[in-house]
Amino acid sequence: MATVSLSDLRRQAADPGVALAFLVALATLGVFVLYPTFRVLVYPALADYLAIPRSARWLQAARNSLVMMGLSTATATLAGLVFAFATTRPDVPGRRFFRSVALLPLFAPPFMVAFAYILMFGRQGLITRTLLGLDVNIFGWHGLWLVQTVAFFPLAMLIIIGVLEAINPSLEHAARNLGADEWTVVRTITLALARPGIAGAALVVAISVLADFGNAVVIAGGFPLLATEAWFRMEGLADLKGAALVVAMLIVPTTVLFFLERYWVSRRAYVTVTGRGSPIDHPPTHPALRWTAAAFCAAMSVLVALVYLGVIAGAFTTVWGRDWSPTLAHWRLAADRLPTLWASVRIGALAGAITGAVAVAVAFLTSRPLPLRGVLDFLAVLPGALPGVFVGVGFVLAFNRPPLELVGTVWIIALALAFWHLPMGYQAAVATLKQIERSIEEAATNLGASGLRVLWDIYLPLLRRAFAGAFVVSFIRAVTNVSIVVFLVAPGNVVATFAILNMIGNGIWGAAAALTTMLLALTLVAVWVAQVALGRAVRGLPTRGGA
Amino acid sequence: MRRVLILGVLATLVLSGAGAGVTFAQPNRIVVYSALPDLETTLVNREFTRRTGIQVEALSVAAAGTLAARIRAEKDRPRADIFVGGSADFHAPLATEGLLLAYRSPVAAEARVSPAYRDPNGFWHGWYLGALGIIINTDRWDRDMAPRRVAKPATWDDLIRPEFRGQFIMPSPMTTGGGFIFVAAQIFRLGEDRAWAWLRQLNANASQYTPTAPGTITLLARGEGIVGMQWAHEGIGARLANMQPLETLVPPDTAFEIGAVSIIKGGPNPDGARAYVDFLLTRVPQVINASYGFRYPVRGDVPVPTGATPFDQLRFVRYDRDWAIQNMSRIRERWQREIGR
Numbered sequence: 001m002a003t004v005s006l007s008d009l010r011r012q013a014a015d016p017g018v019a020l021a022f023l024v025a026l027a028t029l030g031v032f033v034l035y036p037t038f039r040v041l042v043y044p045a046l047a048d049y050l051a052i053p054r055s056a057r058w059l060q061a062a063r064n065s066l067v068m069m070g071l072s073t074a075t076a077t078l079a080g081l082v083f084a085f086a087t088t089r090p091d092v093p094g095r096r097f098f099r100s101v102a103l104l105p106l107f108a109p110p111f112m113v114a115f116a117y118i119l120m121f122g123r124q125g126l127i128t129r130t131l132l133g134l135d136v137n138i139f140g141w142h143g144l145w146l147v148q149t150v151a152f153f154p155l156a157m158l159i160i161i162g163v164l165e166a167i168n169p170s171l172e173h174a175a176r177n178l179g180a181d182e183w184t185v186v187r188t189i190t191l192a193l194a195r196p197g198i199a200g201a202a203l204v205v206a207i208s209v210l211a212d213f214g215n216a217v218v219i220a221g222g223f224p225l226l227a228t229e230a231w232f233r234m235e236g237l238a239d240l241k242g243a244a245l246v247v248a249m250l251i252v253p254t255t256v257l258f259f260l261e262r263y264w265v266s267r268r269a270y271v272t273v274t275g276r277g278s279p280i281d282h283p284p285t286h287p288a289l290r291w292t293a294a295a296f297c298a299a300m301s302v303l304v305a306l307v308y309l310g311v312i313a314g315a316f317t318t319v320w321g322r323d324w325s326p327t328l329a330h331w332r333l334a335a336d337r338l339p340t341l342w343a344s345v346r347i348g349a350l351a352g353a354i355t356g357a358v359a360v361a362v363a364f365l366t367s368r369p370l371p372l373r374g375v376l377d378f379l380a381v382l383p384g385a386l387p388g389v390f391v392g393v394g395f396v397l398a399f400n401r402p403p404l405e406l407v408g409t410v411w412i413i414a415l416a417l418a419f420w421h422l423p424m425g426y427q428a429a430v431a432t433l434k435q436i437e438r439s440i441e442e443a444a445t446n447l448g449a450s451g452l453r454v455l456w457d458i459y460l461p462l463l464r465r466a467f468a469g470a471f472v473v474s475f476i477r478a479v480t481n482v483s484i485v486v487f488l489v490a491p492g493n494v495v496a497t498f499a500i501l502n503m504i505g506n507g508i509w510g511a512a513a514a515l516t517t518m519l520l521a522l523t524l525v526a527v528w529v530a531q532v533a534l535g536r537a538v539r540g541l542p543t544r545g546g547a
Numbered sequence: 548m549r550r551v552l553i554l555g556v557l558a559t560l561v562l563s564g565a566g567a568g569v570t571f572a573q574p575n576r577i578v579v580y581s582a583l584p585d586l587e588t589t590l591v592n593r594e595f596t597r598r599t600g601i602q603v604e605a606l607s608v609a610a611a612g613t614l615a616a617r618i619r620a621e622k623d624r625p626r627a628d629i630f631v632g633g634s635a636d637f638h639a640p641l642a643t644e645g646l647l648l649a650y651r652s653p654v655a656a657e658a659r660v661s662p663a664y665r666d667p668n669g670f671w672h673g674w675y676l677g678a679l680g681i682i683i684n685t686d687r688w689d690r691d692m693a694p695r696r697v698a699k700p701a702t703w704d705d706l707i708r709p710e711f712r713g714q715f716i717m718p719s720p721m722t723t724g725g726g727f728i729f730v731a732a733q734i735f736r737l738g739e740d741r742a743w744a745w746l747r748q749l750n751a752n753a754s755q756y757t758p759t760a761p762g763t764i765t766l767l768a769r770g771e772g773i774v775g776m777q778w779a780h781e782g783i784g785a786r787l788a789n790m791q792p793l794e795t796l797v798p799p800d801t802a803f804e805i806g807a808v809s810i811i812k813g814g815p816n817p818d819g820a821r822a823y824v825d826f827l828l829t830r831v832p833q834v835i836n837a838s839y840g841f842r843y844p845v846r847g848d849v850p851v852p853t854g855a856t857p858f859d860q861l862r863f864v865r866y867d868r869d870w871a872i873q874n875m876s877r878i879r880e881r882w883q884r885e886i887g888r
Binding site: 123231239240243393400401407491494499502504 | 607617627753754765884887
């Protein structure tokens with residue numbers, strides 16, 4: 001990006017539409033990603049930064065965060081890969097069911113998985129104590145590892161599915177016809193082609209693990225981590241400066257991850273969508289592979305189901321663990337908070353639309369040979385490196401005064417959430433774009449289409465799935481978010497997760513579980529509507545042979 | 548065509564969000580940041596509106612630190628008029644930073660509230676009190692401790708008995724007011740050096756230090772520990788209001804918090820804010836807080852909360868609040884060094 005060649009600039013001058021879009025995107029990300037980050041980072045003085053190595057606790061937290069990142073990323077990505085593989089094979093038993101179940105953790109507020117697992121596997125756990133009679137301490141790194149694996153593998157799955165579905169089955173047929181055995185086909189065709197997706201998934205999961213505090217705060221016990229340390233600074237000590245410092249430490253590993261991903265993914269070309277899409281079906285999967293994948297998915301599905309069973313059972317149980325008689329009393333209390341659900345849905349839809357649009361536009365622009373596209377790419381991934389509390393405070397500091405005075409409006413919440421979720425949508429869109437062969441575009445250009453026309457007529461149809469994915473993921477994460485919302489919620493636009501967190505904090509668990517159940521039902525309906533609305537676009541993808 | 552349609556729907560969706568939820572300063576409304584639970588906040592505010600005609604927009608977050616951080620972040624353009632709830636320890640630093648508005652409520656003197664419960668410069672007024680207590684999960688006690696004929700803890704020193712190894716839970720002094728006041732109370736009780744030796748012994752029993760104060764109650768109620776330290780009113784409330792198997796007692800040499808209310812400097816409605824401070828010092832809001840939150844009133848004419856020992860019958864350590872606030876960061880640093888978790 002440092003070498004801006006003259007020919008690049010000239011090509012840009014020839015296409016003012018793309019150049020203008022590029023500048024607008026750069027300015028947008030500058031305002032909503034870079035500026036809030038900058039405001040937080042300059043909050044502490046230089047001397048405060050220099051004092052970091054003297055804090056043993058922070059260094060310990062940094063080590064722990066890196067260990068957890070390694071463990072949880074490995075298992076979550078692996079689980080995501082198996083799920084993605086199983087659910088894109090038409091002949092794996094229960095594939096639709098597994099895909100639906102795997103999406104469920106995305107609907108839960110971040111602390112819910114940990115909360116449910118304490119109910120199920122804790123010292124008084126329904127399974128560990130009541131059923132098995134064990135005395136288990138789930139608090140600590142091992143509990144967190146389990147929880148983060150379950151909480152984050154759906155992210156990996158979604159990203160890897162996007163890539164696996166774009167792989168043309170005729171390649172596997174070809175390999176098989178040339179005499180390759182089952183394992184060789186999977187290894188050299190499927191996995192090799194899915195590499196950008198797997199790398200992108202691992203990157204997103206790793207950053208999510210580093211920034212995750214919702215689960216950590218509930219289940220990590222006395223195990224210090226950077227994200228929770230940042231939150232404790234803010235939550236208990238009202239120490240913005242300390243939080244900014246801890247978060248600055250967190251940005252170091254995420255930047256490293258970012259360049260690692262760039263290097264690995266850009267090593268090979270991955271062109272499979274050729275515009276001459278074939279209507280060939282997937283070749284049959286080897287039975288051993290098929291059943292292993294199905295068994296693994298079934299086991300994971302049980303773990304996921306337990307989260308939901310815990311929450312739903314909690315909503316109907318008088319007092320969990322003591323008085324198991326069923327009741328509807330919690331629902332009356334939860335019904336008082338119905339307006340917060342509406343606020344959640346409205347903000348989530350706004351955030352989803354913004355994430356989707358920005359992700360697709362930026363992915364298109366960074367695929368162009370433009371000067372400074374590395375900067376745009378970096379800005380689009382950067383929000384994933386920031387813990388939610390950091391983004392929340394950053395937005396408060398940045399948009400508290402004119403010209404952009406947004407504090408107290410729904411806009412500030414929607415924008416903060418939208419740009420925080422941008423990396424997920426963006427990574428998926430980039431992975432999809434890498435599958436699109438340039439010759440389609442070159443053909444259009446030769447026929448006289450402008451850069452924006454290429455975006456509109458060629459890339460948009462191909463990117464609709466990426467947009468839909470970004471919208472849905474951003475929407476779900478927005479309505480279940482806590483970390484950002486805590487700072488940006490204002491009197492008059494309180495959202496459901498915020499009300500739930502307050503209820504849990506005040507020990508009103510039954511009503512919290514009831515309101516969570518309502519939130520889950522509402523998001524499921526919203527996602528179903530979105531799928532119906534965008535479904536035809538998905539089926540129109542050339543990878544499925546245009547059938 | 549379909550693409551145009553979808554984009555149109557999205558544009559409508561985005562635009563429909565505009566203008567919603569914008570709040571404007573109104574003479575007849577105040578904005579309150581409350582660290583008290585929803586229930587108490589709502590009931591107190593409803594009564595305030597009934598009496599004064601001033602509407603209240605409240606935001607309750609069960610963490611005073613989060614609200615203090617928010618007030619700091621908004622200092623160029625304060626959004627709220629009132630910061631209510633949480634120990635005075637959270638309000639005092641805001642006053643030092645010049646973020647609060649001084650006000651001396653005439654009601655405090657009329658009601659003969661002790662001057663110890665308000666800031667001499669008028670930056671905050673205490674309107675409720677809470678004492679630290681020992682909380683026991685009775686289910687687990689009956690199962691694990693009673694058969695071994697272990698005596699229930701009655702003093703702070705009982706907490707370091709070896710029977711409680713791995714079974715003690717308290718809020719972290721690094722992140723909570725209650726945890727910090729507990730550590731400071733041990734320093735006032737034993738002297739600084741002996742206090743740290745004692746805390747190291749206590750640490751041998753500690754299963755975990757929860758980052759938030761309610762977390763301790765949550766874990767104790769779930770039986771993740773048997774013995775805990777937290778505000779007594781939280782333990783009493785969990786048993787009486789939420790039917791949790793918790794027993795609470797207040798040991799001698801305990802310490803207390805002063806639940807404060809303060810006016811945010813530069814807020815939209817300072818007159819309304821003063822009226823709110825006056826109101827909290829009257830009888831009714833303190834009755835509400837005592838009945839639903841089990842917190843002690845600062846007024847003498849409000850009955851003692853159900854299940855609680857009268858405040859003047861508790862035995863307190865000689866607690867120097869000014870010293871504790873001034874030495875807060877030093878004590879927390881030493882905690883990190885000596886205990887390290």
